[in-house]
Amino acid sequence: MEKTANATPTAKQTLIGTRVKKPDAPDKATGKTRYINDMVLPQMLIGKVLFAGRPHAKIVRIDTSAAEQLPGVHAVLTGKDATGLKFGFVRDNVALKDKVRCEHDEIAAVAAESEDIARQAVALIEVEYEDLPGVFTPEDGAREDAPLIHDNFPGNKSLAFDFQHGDVAAAEAASDFVVDNVFRPHHVTHCCMGTSCAIADFDHNGKLTIWTQTQYPYNYKMDLAPALGLHPGDIRVIQPPIGGAFGSKLDVYPYEPIAALLARKTGRPVKVIYSREEEFKASPTRQPAIIHMRTGCTRDGTLTFRSADVLLDNGAYTSWGPTIPVIMMRTVSGHYRVPAVDFKAQAIYTNNPYAGSFRGYGNVQCTYATAQQMDMLADMVDMDPLAFHLKNSQKSGEITPQKSFLRECALVECLETAAQASDYSRKRKEYAAQQDAPGRYKKGIGLASSIHNAGGAKIHKSDGIGTILKMDDYARVTVITGASEIGQGIDAVITLIVSEELGVPLEHVTLVNNDSDIAPWDVGVHASRTTFIAGNGTRRAARKAKAQILAAAEKVLGEPAETLELRGGSVVRDQCGTPIIKLDRLLRQMHFQAEPELVMVTDYYEPKSEPEGAQHMSDHSAAYSHAVHIAEITVDTLTGEIKVDKVTVAQDVGRIINRMGLEGQVEGGLAIGLGYALSENMLLDHGLLKNASFRDYKLITAPEMPPLDLHFIESDCAEGPYGAKGISELPTIVIAPAIANALYNATGVRIFNPPMSPETVARAIHERRMQTAPGKATTPSEALAV
Amino acid sequence: MMSVETEIRFSLNGRPVSLKVPATMKTLAMLRDRLGMTGTKYACGEGECGACTIEIDGKTVNSCLMYAVDCDGREVVTIEGLRTPEGLHPVQQAFVDHGAVQCGFCMPGMIMQSRNLLANNPELTREQAQRGLEGNLCRCTGYTKVLDAVDAVAATNTCGGRANP
Numbered sequence: 042m043e044k045t046a047n048a049t050p051t052a053k054q055t056l057i058g059t060r061v062k063k064p065d066a067p068d069k070a071t072g073k074t075r076y077i078n079d080m081v082l083p084q085m086l087i088g089k090v091l092f093a094g095r096p097h098a099k100i101v102r103i104d105t106s107a108a109e110q111l112p113g114v115h116a117v118l119t120g121k122d123a124t125g126l127k128f129g130f131v132r133d134n135v136a137l138k139d140k141v142r143c144e145h146d147e148i149a150a151v152a153a154e155s156e157d158i159a160r161q162a163v164a165l166i167e168v169e170y171e172d173l174p175g176v177f178t179p180e181d182g183a184r185e186d187a188p189l190i191h192d193n194f195p196g197n198k199s200l201a202f203d204f205q206h207g208d209v210a211a212a213e214a215a216s217d218f219v220v221d222n223v224f225r226p227h228h229v230t231h232c233c234m235g236t237s238c239a240i241a242d243f244d245h246n247g248k249l250t251i252w253t254q255t256q257y258p259y260n261y262k263m264d265l266a267p268a269l270g271l272h273p274g275d276i277r278v279i280q281p282p283i284g285g286a287f288g289s290k291l292d293v294y295p296y297e298p299i300a301a302l303l304a305r306k307t308g309r310p311v312k313v314i315y316s317r318e319e320e321f322k323a324s325p326t327r328q329p330a331i332i333h334m335r336t337g338c339t340r341d342g343t344l345t346f347r348s349a350d351v352l353l354d355n356g357a358y359t360s361w362g363p364t365i366p367v368i369m370m371r372t373v374s375g376h377y378r379v380p381a382v383d384f385k386a387q388a389i390y391t392n393n394p395y396a397g398s399f400r401g402y403g404n405v406q407c408t409y410a411t412a413q414q415m416d417m418l419a420d421m422v423d424m425d426p427l428a429f430h431l432k433n434s435q436k437s438g439e440i441t442p443q444k445s446f447l448r449e450c451a452l453v454e455c456l457e458t459a460a461q462a463s464d465y466s467r468k469r470k471e472y473a474a475q476q477d478a479p480g481r482y483k484k485g486i487g488l489a490s491s492i493h494n495a496g497g498a499k500i501h502k503s504d505g506i507g508t509i510l511k512m513d514d515y516a517r518v519t520v521i522t523g524a525s526e527i528g529q530g531i532d533a534v535i536t537l538i539v540s541e542e543l544g545v546p547l548e549h550v551t552l553v554n555n556d557s558d559i560a561p562w563d564v565g566v567h568a569s570r571t572t573f574i575a576g577n578g579t580r581r582a583a584r585k586a587k588a589q590i591l592a593a594a595e596k597v598l599g600e601p602a603e604t605l606e607l608r609g610g611s612v613v614r615d616q617c618g619t620p621i622i623k624l625d626r627l628l629r630q631m632h633f634q635a636e637p638e639l640v641m642v643t644d645y646y647e648p649k650s651e652p653e654g655a656q657h658m659s660d661h662s663a664a665y666s667h668a669v670h671i672a673e674i675t676v677d678t679l680t681g682e683i684k685v686d687k688v689t690v691a692q693d694v695g696r697i698i699n700r701m702g703l704e705g706q707v708e709g710g711l712a713i714g715l716g717y718a719l720s721e722n723m724l725l726d727h728g729l730l731k732n733a734s735f736r737d738y739k740l741i742t743a744p745e746m747p748p749l750d751l752h753f754i755e756s757d758c759a760e761g762p763y764g765a766k767g768i769s770e771l772p773t774i775v776i777a778p779a780i781a782n783a784l785y786n787a788t789g790v791r792i793f794n795p796p797m798s799p800e801t802v803a804r805a806i807h808e809r810r811m812q813t814a815p816g817k818a819t820t821p822s823e824a825l826a827v
Numbered sequence: 828m829m830s831v832e833t834e835i836r837f838s839l840n841g842r843p844v845s846l847k848v849p850a851t852m853k854t855l856a857m858l859r860d861r862l863g864m865t866g867t868k869y870a871c872g873e874g875e876c877g878a879c880t881i882e883i884d885g886k887t888v889n890s891c892l893m894y895a896v897d898c899d900g901r902e903v904v905t906i907e908g909l910r911t912p913e914g915l916h917p918v919q920q921a922f923v924d925h926g927a928v929q930c931g932f933c934m935p936g937m938i939m940q941s942r943n944l945l946a947n948n949p950e951l952t953r954e955q956a957q958r959g960l961e962g963n964l965c966r967c968t969g970y971t972k973v974l975d976a977v978d979a980v981a982a983t984n985t986c987g988g989r990a991n992p
Binding site for chain 1 (some may be wrong): 915920922938
């Protein structure tokens with residue numbers, strides 16, 4: 042029998058670091074992909090929600106009779122149908138409310154045969170409200186006489202966090218310079234292109250199947266169950282393709298249990314899908330905060346302490362938003378060598394929309410403060426900010442006050458690479474000298490950096506992943522994994538790793554990762570963890586399969602397993618690459634023999650990280666990473682408009698796995714950060730959103746996207762798959778303060794209340810001119826008439 | 828509530844279609860809900876995001892703003908109509924090859940608009956492409972890889988003329 046697969050020797054080649062296409066891209070590019078938004082099930086009803094439209098009120102009377110009598114309406118539910126079914130991080134939320142605490146509170150819901158009928162029915166529901174005085178800032182909410190939003194949360198107090206290290210008072214006394222500012226990061230929202238959508242259906246054994254956009258399918262079962270009075274084991278979660286998540290799908294939001302309550306009531310599948318206006322009003326936001334930060338240093342530029350007193354606008358309910366201090370404090374305490382640290386955070390309920398998690402998770406807000414204060418201190422000690430950052434940089438092997446172990450730390454390389462590539466130090470001096478020279482347009486350059494977990498974050502009891510890998514008689518590989526695909530590209534990463542390990546073509550690998558009844562446990566897409574965790578899980582499973590195959594090859598071929606390799610779809614001699622037997626043929630021989638065996642392996646990978654813990658003293662991630670952004674901008678001092686001309690990025694990625702996916706994540710993450718920095722802002726007036734459309738809420742568009750100069754530093758993370766670290770949040774985190782520092786370099790002004798919109802920047806420039814040249818100019822146009 | 832329905836006939840991706848639509852129905856709803864052409868996406872419904880971009884008589888429009896009755900007698904091309912017997916259209920292939928697709932939800936509109944820009948200007952510059960795609964929002968990619976894909980097609984001049992097969 043012919044054993045030789047191919048006469049040509051197959052040379053050793055690695056896919057690691059190459060450019061691999063996303064397997065789902067062709068179907069997405071042709072309109073073939075069936076997103077959850079596109080799904081229609083037989084007998085499916087459409088659910089529609091009645092939102093309160095007011096920020097704080099008692100519900101005096103609710104009359105649903107007219108809605109119930111409308112032909113085509115199958116169910117109308119109100120707060121009494123969800124009584125006691127509390128859910129959420131501190132069990133303060135319920136799918137349908139008996140009291141209004143924010144504009145988008147869900148008061149009633151309808152299931153009908155069409156969207157038109159559902160909408161008409163919602164309009165027929167009569168509600169009589171008694172408006173209550175509201176609180177719209179955390180300062181107001183914390184006042185002693187503030188109206189109480191939840192009866193069982195006295196003082197409107199939600200979550201609180203604190204962390205102390207060293208003697209801050211002594212460190213402050215020993216400081217030559219201290220900066221002291223209040224930063225007010227604002228409300229922004231995820232703006233997923235696919236609006237929120239869920240489809241729920243019960244079988245007659247009482248088991249719920251829910252098609253959802255969730256990015257954390259297993260904890261989702263646990264979180265959804267109490268909203269329905271179900272056992273988590275009676276929920277099957279199916280994840281069809283979705284139009285983006287960015288952290289917004291890391292919790293249960295009321296529309297999901299509403300779909301399920303309507304499905305239970307009607308016995309039919311029910312789909313709830315938001316309009317864009319509903320999406321703006323009723324989907325989560327990024328957590329706004331008031332950050333009072335102080336940082337000190339000595340005359341020689343050595344950091345002495347950092348303190349942060351953070352007040353979080355919790356909004357009406359507690360989702361992931363107010364948990365962001367867990368990450369904020371890692372940056373406050375651990376970004377650059379900070380000998381003394383004092384961090385306090387308190388979340389206060391208000392009648393505003395509430396925040397979920399959002400890519401960057403607290404570090405966007407925190408780094409906006411820390412990175413500007415680094416810049417300010419460098420200015421005070423008259424050092425080039427690059428030198429100031431380098432002086433305080435940690436090196437590999439250092440441990441932060443919170444016990445983050447920086448095993449492989451490439452902060453210095455990131456700083457030096459970005460600064461050199463952008464000619465930072467020379468340009469900074471040149472632009473600063475031009476600050477007060479005549480001329481409407483000013484150039485500026487700004488440097489910012491941050492740290493983020495890059496190997497998951499053990500905020501749950503487990504940060505692990507289960508993987509099942511099987512091969513069929515044709516050497517096709519199926520990977521059944523908990524890792525969710527939400528557009529970020531884990532499909533390409535897993536495919537690449539399997540192909541790398543088993544020597545099969547990329548297109549011979551299939552993923553099953555969208556059904557909680559099939560795929561094993563995973564903690565979800567968050568904390569920049571998926572490539573790191575699922576990458577490790579996949580590699581381990583593939584190596585188990587390979588060991589089994591090579592052991593069988595040894596038996597069949599009579600050559601020692603350790604001299605064999607899998608390459609090009611064949612078993613080859615490792616040294617010379619000569620193919621000996623085709624892999625599919627070997628697999629069939631293994632299968633159809635006297636002692637048959639199938640290649641069918643399981644793996645559970647739990648990263649070597651420690652649980653976060655109440656004291657926040659733990660190595661909570663299996664890796665940490667740094668990024669440096671250097672933004673070059675042109676400021677129109679008349680209009681206040683900032684044009685970003687170029688961004689130089691240097692990021693420690695550990696090791697590049699899929700270069701194309703990595704670039705895409707950095708570019709896309711940075712674009713979200715640009716919108717945060719420059720234009721995105723939820724305009725809330727007494728808790729009511731005034732700009733619930735893409736016309737009035739301004740995302741970054743193609744012409745505004747600057748050229749990026751990307752530099753990936755490969756620090757080779759010992760624990761990471763092939764050395765890789767998680768990468769996707771830092772690009773969103775670092776850009777805003779880099780622009781803020783560039784704005785200072787260009788104009789001498791600092792913006793503490795982002796976004797750096799034209800209006801805010803123009804006003805700040807005008808105020809500065811009034812201060813530096815009082816009496817000389819009275820209007821912006823006169824001031825700028827040069 | 829019954830609304831007046833009008834019978835319309837038009838060409839959809841090169842095939843004749845006739846159906847009755849209510850006067851108030853938008854083209855996007857007709858495509859998705861009546862004709863099952865779900866490649867065209869709803870993302871804002873008010874002409875601000877470009878996810879529902881289709882071609883009518885060689886011009887791109889936001890199908891969420893256009894009344895379905897106005898399709899009568901016209902040539903309508905959707906993302907499903909770009910595919911050729913050989914496979915993906917060169918613009919679709921370029922988007923795949925250059926990593927322009929992440930969640931992909933905006934991509935049908937983005938690709939329709941890109942193809943139209945390229946067909947009308949085979950020597951499209953990057954700056955012109957940026958301007959031409961200003962009305963197509965994407966939350967995943969930061970547009971860089973989209974523009975790389977468009978650049979690549981412009982460089983090889985493989986886009987061809989009208990989308991209609």
